[in-house]
Amino acid sequence: MSLITTLARLEAVDTGRAQPLATVRHRHLTDRPLVLVPLTTAGEAGAPLGALVGTDREAPRLLAVAQPRDRDLRFAFLAELAEAVLPHIEAYADVVEPAERNETDPATGKKTKVEVELCTDAAQLIVPSRAGVEFVRLLGRSMRFRRTAEDDPDTPYPAPARVPLLGRWLTHYGERARVPGSSLLPAVTDLLNRHWATGQSSLEDQHLGALLAWIDPPAGSSGAEAALRAELARDGEGQLLCPPAGPATDPDFDNRLLAPAIERYDRARTALASAEDGLAADARLGELSAAEREIRSLLARVMLPTWDAVWRGLDLLRELPEGSRAEDRWTRDRWSFTAHRDRVRSGEPPQPRRDDAVTAAQKLASRETAQAQLEAQEALDDPLVLAGRRLAGEAFLATVSEVEMAYTESKRPSPRPLVTVRTDERPHLGERTKVYRSLEGKPQTAEFVRYADGPPADDGEIPLVLRILDRMGRGKEPAPGSVPEPGERIAWTLFEHDQRGGPKLPDPEETPWTHGGPPGADAATRAERPDPVTPEDLL
Amino acid sequence: MTTVFDPGAAAARATDAILGDTLRGSARGIVVDSPPGAGKSTLVVRAALELAAAGHPLMVIAQTNAQVDDLVVRLAEKDPELPVGRLHSNDSDPYDKVLDGLENVRKSAKAADLAGLDVVISTAAKWAHVKNVEPWGHAIVDEAYQMRSDALLAVAGLFERALFVGDPGQLDPFSIVGADQWAGLSYDPSASAVSTLLAHNPELPQHRLPVSWRLPASAAPLVSDAFYPYTPFRSGTDHGDRKLSFGVASDGSGPDRVLDEAAESGWGLLELPARHTPRTDPEAVRAVALVVRRLLDRGGVATSERAEDPVPVTADRVAVGTAHRDQAAAVRAALTELGVTGVAVDTANRLQGREFDVTVVLHPLSGRPDATAFHLETGRLCVLASRHRHACVVVCREGVADLLDEHPSTEPVQLGVTVKFPDGWEANHAVLAHLSERRVRWRP
Numbered sequence: 001m002s003l004i005t006t007l008a009r010l011e012a013v014d015t016g017r018a019q020p021l022a023t024v025r026h027r028h029l030t031d032r033p034l035v036l037v038p039l040t041t042a043g044e045a046g047a048p049l050g051a052l053v054g055t056d057r058e059a060p061r062l063l064a065v066a067q068p069r070d071r072d073l074r075f076a077f078l079a080e081l082a083e084a085v086l087p088h089i090e091a092y093a094d095v096v097e098p099a100e101r102n103e104t105d106p107a108t109g110k111k112t113k114v115e116v117e118l119c120t121d122a123a124q125l126i127v128p129s130r131a132g133v134e135f136v137r138l139l140g141r142s143m144r145f146r147r148t149a150e151d152d153p154d155t156p157y158p159a160p161a162r163v164p165l166l167g168r169w170l171t172h173y174g175e176r177a178r179v180p181g182s183s184l185l186p187a188v189t190d191l192l193n194r195h196w197a198t199g200q201s202s203l204e205d206q207h208l209g210a211l212l213a214w215i216d217p218p219a220g221s222s223g224a225e226a227a228l229r230a231e232l233a234r235d236g237e238g239q240l241l242c243p244p245a246g247p248a249t250d251p252d253f254d255n256r257l258l259a260p261a262i263e264r265y266d267r268a269r270t271a272l273a274s275a276e277d278g279l280a281a282d283a284r285l286g287e288l289s290a291a292e293r294e295i296r297s298l299l300a301r302v303m304l305p306t307w308d309a310v311w312r313g314l315d316l317l318r319e320l321p322e323g324s325r326a327e328d329r330w331t332r333d334r335w336s337f338t339a340h341r342d343r344v345r346s347g348e349p350p351q352p353r354r355d356d357a358v359t360a361a362q363k364l365a366s367r368e369t370a371q372a373q374l375e376a377q378e379a380l381d382d383p384l385v386l387a388g389r390r391l392a393g394e395a396f397l398a399t400v401s402e403v404e405m406a407y408t409e410s411k412r413p414s415p416r417p418l419v420t421v422r423t424d425e426r427p428h429l430g431e432r433t434k435v436y437r438s439l440e441g442k443p444q445t446a447e448f449v450r451y452a453d454g455p456p457a458d459d460g461e462i463p464l465v466l467r468i469l470d471r472m473g474r475g476k477e478p479a480p481g482s483v484p485e486p487g488e489r490i491a492w493t494l495f496e497h498d499q500r501g502g503p504k505l506p507d508p509e510e511t512p513w514t515h516g517g518p519p520g521a522d523a524a525t526r527a528e529r530p531d532p533v534t535p536e537d538l539l
Numbered sequence: 540m541t542t543v544f545d546p547g548a549a550a551a552r553a554t555d556a557i558l559g560d561t562l563r564g565s566a567r568g569i570v571v572d573s574p575p576g577a578g579k580s581t582l583v584v585r586a587a588l589e590l591a592a593a594g595h596p597l598m599v600i601a602q603t604n605a606q607v608d609d610l611v612v613r614l615a616e617k618d619p620e621l622p623v624g625r626l627h628s629n630d631s632d633p634y635d636k637v638l639d640g641l642e643n644v645r646k647s648a649k650a651a652d653l654a655g656l657d658v659v660i661s662t663a664a665k666w667a668h669v670k671n672v673e674p675w676g677h678a679i680v681d682e683a684y685q686m687r688s689d690a691l692l693a694v695a696g697l698f699e700r701a702l703f704v705g706d707p708g709q710l711d712p713f714s715i716v717g718a719d720q721w722a723g724l725s726y727d728p729s730a731s732a733v734s735t736l737l738a739h740n741p742e743l744p745q746h747r748l749p750v751s752w753r754l755p756a757s758a759a760p761l762v763s764d765a766f767y768p769y770t771p772f773r774s775g776t777d778h779g780d781r782k783l784s785f786g787v788a789s790d791g792s793g794p795d796r797v798l799d800e801a802a803e804s805g806w807g808l809l810e811l812p813a814r815h816t817p818r819t820d821p822e823a824v825r826a827v828a829l830v831v832r833r834l835l836d837r838g839g840v841a842t843s844e845r846a847e848d849p850v851p852v853t854a855d856r857v858a859v860g861t862a863h864r865d866q867a868a869a870v871r872a873a874l875t876e877l878g879v880t881g882v883a884v885d886t887a888n889r890l891q892g893r894e895f896d897v898t899v900v901l902h903p904l905s906g907r908p909d910a911t912a913f914h915l916e917t918g919r920l921c922v923l924a925s926r927h928r929h930a931c932v933v934v935c936r937e938g939v940a941d942l943l944d945e946h947p948s949t950e951p952v953q954l955g956v957t958v959k960f961p962d963g964w965e966a967n968h969a970v971l972a973h974l975s976e977r978r979v980r981w982r983p
Contacts, residue, residue: 360728364729
C-alpha cells in the first residue's frame with residue numbers, strides 16, 4: 001500500500017467517510033451495461049442457485065433453480081441465462097466500424113496493414129464482487145465443453161442449444177477480466193476500491209454493502225457505523241439486512257429459509273409424481289408451483305439489495321468524469337471482444353482447458369505490459385494519482401528556471417539542451433536516470449545530469465539539471481515548443497509513459513525442448529472433447 | 540582417523556565433474572546449483588573458455604547488462620586473445636565503457652555482426668529478439684534461477700545444449716501481475732527457468748558447488764542451515780583466516796558496540812525499540828546510516844586470505860541492503876546527510892550476485908505490523924545475509940519474533956507446485972535466533 005493510500009485511509013477513519021483516491025474515473029463504463037448478480041448453492045461447486053440479470057435497473061430478470069442438484073433444472077437455468085445474456089452480447093457484435101491491424105505476412109515475414117472490422121462498442125458485464133468474476137469464470141468452464149443434441153445425438157445429457165456458446169463467451173470475459181485495466185467484466189467492489197479509500201480493512205472492502213456505507217453513508221451516520229450495520233444487522237427473523245453480494249449466501253438464510261423451502265419443493269414434486277388421477281395431479285401441481293414461487297421470492301429477497309447496491313455503486317462512479325486514457329484501454333477491450341466474436345464465427349473450438357506454454361507466456365507478457373501501462377496512464381490522467389507517485393519519489397513537479405542550449409558532439413550536431421528546474425520534491429534520481437514528460441500527448445525523454453547546488457541536504461527548493469534527449473525534430477535547432485521554457489511548470493515522471501511490447505515467442509508448434517517440446521498431434525482434438533461424465537454428475 | 544576437509548580439493552572435484560559433463564556428456568542440459576559466493580562466475584568463465592578452446596562456439600545468456608559486462612571483462616582477463624562478442628541493446632549507453640578498451644571484444648546491436656565469434660554474450664531480454672540465425676551448439680545460462688520460464692521459452696530455440704548455472708536460494712523471479720492461473724503447470728511462465736527445465740527433463744545431470752569462498756566461517760553454517768538445509772555447503776576459509784578490526788576504539792554508542800560485536804563474531808544485531816512504522820522508518824534508516832558512518836570513521840581494516848597485509852574497508856567495500864526501493868532511497872539520503880558517499884545502497888533484488896566486505900541490512904520485517912509473503916520470502920533474506928566476506932550488521936526493531944509467530948505462512952497450497960524448503964517463516968526464525976545472540980539494544 002502506498003503512503004498516500006495509507007494517508008487516505010487514516011483520513012477516512014478520522015472523518016468517518018471514504019476519501020477519494022482519484023479525481024477521474026479510471027475505468028470505462030458503457031451506457032448500457034448488463035448487470036449480473038449470481039448466487040451459488042452452498043456446498044455444491046458450480047451449482048447455480050439463482051441470478052438477477054438485466055440492463056434495466058427497474059426490471060431485473062429473475063432466474064432461479066428450485067432444486068440446484070437437479071441436472072435438468074440446472075440446464076434450464078443455464079439456457080435461460082444464455083437467453084438473457086447472449087442477445088445482449090450479439091447486439092454489440094454486429095455493429096462494426098472499419099479498422100486497420102498490423103499483420104505479419106507468413107510468406108514474406110513483412111508487416112502489412114490489413115483492413116478488419118472492429119466492434120464500435122463491446123458488451124459490458126458487471127458483477128457485484130470479485131467472487132462474482134470468479135463465478136462467471138467457473139460457469140464458463142462448466143459450459144463451454146458441453147455437447148448439445150445437435151453436436152452429438154448420442155450424448156447422454158445434451159445441453160440446451162446455446163449453453164456451450166454462453167460458456168465460451170463467459171470464459172472469454174473471465175479471462176479478459178485478468179488483464180489489468182480491462183473493463184469488459186468489472187466487479188463493482190474493485191471499481192469502488194480503485195476510486196475511494198475506506199477506513200476498514202481491505203478484506204472488509206470486499207463487502208459491497210460495507211464499502212458503499214463508507215463511501216455514501218446515510219445521513220447522520222458515520223461510515224464506520226453504517227458499515228458495521230451492513231455487515232451484521234439482522235431482522236426479526238435473524239436474516240441479514242444487507243445479504244452477501246454473492247455468489248455465496250448467508251448460512252442462516254440457507255438453514256432457516258432456503259433449505260426448508262427446497263424440502264417443501266422436493267416433497268411437492270414427489271407427491272406430484274405419485275399422483276394417481278388427474279384431479280389429484282392438478283392439485284399437487286398447484287402445490288409444486290407454490291413451492292417454486294416461494295423459492296423464487298426468497299432468492300429475489302436476498303438478491304435485490306445487491307442488485308440495487310450495484311446500480312448505486314455505478315451511479316457514484318458515473319459522477320466522476322472519465323479519465324482521458326480510459327477510452328484507449330476500452331478500445332483494447334473492444335479489440336478483444338471483436339477477436340473473440342471472430343473466433344466464434346469462424347467455428348474455432350472452445351478455449352482449451354489449459355493454456356499451452358507459448359499462450360501462457362504470451363498472456364503473462366501482455367498483462368505485465370498492460371499493468372505498467374495502466375499505472376502510467378492513471379498517473380498521467382489524474383493529479384491525485386500523480387501526487388501519490390510524487391510522494392513515492394517516482395515523479396516530481398518542477399518549474400523551469402533556465403535553459404542552456406547544448407549539442408551532441410557528432411558530425412551533424414543534434415540539440416541536447418540543458419534545462420535547470422527547481423523543485424521542493426525529492427525524486428529518487430541517480431546518475432543519468434531517465435525522466436519523462438508528456439508533450440502533446442507523447443512522452444519526451446530527458447536525463448538527470450546533476451544537482452546544480454550539490455546533493456540536497458534539507459527540505460527546501462533545489463535546482464536540478466536535466467538534459468532533453470528527444471522529440472525536438474530532425475534539424476540542428478529544436479522544433480518550436482519542443483524545449484521547455486523558463487517559468488513553465490512541468491510534471492516529470494521517472495516511469496515510462498508507453499510500454500514496449502515483448503519479444504515474439506516461438507509458435508506453439510515450435511515449443512523448445514526445455515518446455516516439453518511441441519504439443520502432441522492429438523492436442524487439438526483433445527481440447528475439443530467434452531468433459532467426461534463422472535458419478536458426481538448423476539443424482 | 541578423521542579426514543580433514545579440503546575445500547579446494549572438494550571444489551575442484553565438483554568443477555571437474557561439471558566440465559566433464561559439459562564438454563563430453565550427452566545430456567542436452569546440465570544444471571549447477573551454487574550457494575552464495577561458491578565461484579559461480581569463475582565456473583561460467585572457465586566453462587566458456589574450455590568450450591571455445593575445444594572448438595565449440597557458444598552463446599552466453601545472463602540476466603542483467605551489469606552481469607553481461609562483468610562476464611565479458613572476466614573472459615578478457617583470462618584470455619585476452621579470445622574473440623568475444625557483446626550483443627547489446629539499441630538504447631543509448633548500452634554497455635560499460637570499460638569494454639571499449641578490450642581489443643578482442645566486438646560490440647554490436649545486431650547478432651549477424653557477431654557471427655563466427657567464439658563467444659557471444661548478451662542478456663536474456665536481448666537474445667529474445669534474435670531471430671533467423673543458425674542455432675548455437677552450446678549455451679551457458681547464468682543466474683538461471685533468476686530467469687523466468689517465459690524468458691527461457693523465448694531464447695531456448697537459439698541453442699542445442701546448455702549449461703544452467705545459478706543459486707536456488709536467492710530471490711525467485713517475480714511477475715508484476717498475478718500468475719496463479721498457471722501455478723502447477725510444468726511450464727508456468729512465472730516460475731524459474733530451472734524449474735520448468737527440470738519438470739520437462741528430469742533426467743538431466745545436476746551438480747552442486749560445495750564450497751563458499753565468499754562467506755566467512757562465521758556465516759556459512761548459518762546461511763547453509765537456514766537456507767540450504769538439504770544441500771549444505773562449507774566455507775572455504777576457517778575461523779581465524781579472516782579478521783575485521785578498527786583503528787579507533789568504540790565510543791560506547793549503539794552503532795559502535797554492534798560494529799565491535801560484528802567484528803568479533805561476524806554478525807551483529809542492532810535492535811531498536813519495538814514500534815510500528817512506515818516503510819521508511821526514519822529512526823531505523825538513520826541507525827543504518829550511522830553504523831556505516833562509524834564503520835568508515837573508525838578505520839576498519841580487513842585481514843583475509845586474499846592479501847598479506849590488512850586492507851582498509853573503504854566505502855566501495857560496504858553495502859547497505861533493504862527490502863524496498865523507497866527504503867534504499869531513504870538510506871541514501873541519510874548517508875548523504877552524514878557526508879558518506881560511495882557506499883552501495885540497494886534492494887535485495889539488485890544486490891544479488893554482488894560481494895562486499897561488510898554489509899548493513901535493514902531487516903525486511905522491521906517495524907511492520909504484518910508479515911506478507913513478499914517480506915517473508917526466503918530468497919530476500921538469503922541475499923541480504925550472504926553478501927559479506929567479513930561481517931554483517933542487521934538493524935531491526937524489536938518484536939520481529941512475535942510478528943513471525945502471529946503471521947504463520949498462509950499462502951494457499953497449489954497443486955503440482957513443488958514446495959520449497961525451507962519456507963521463509965522458518966528461515967527467518969533461524970536467522971533471528973542466531974542474531975539474537977549478537978544483539979545490541981539501542982535507543983537512538
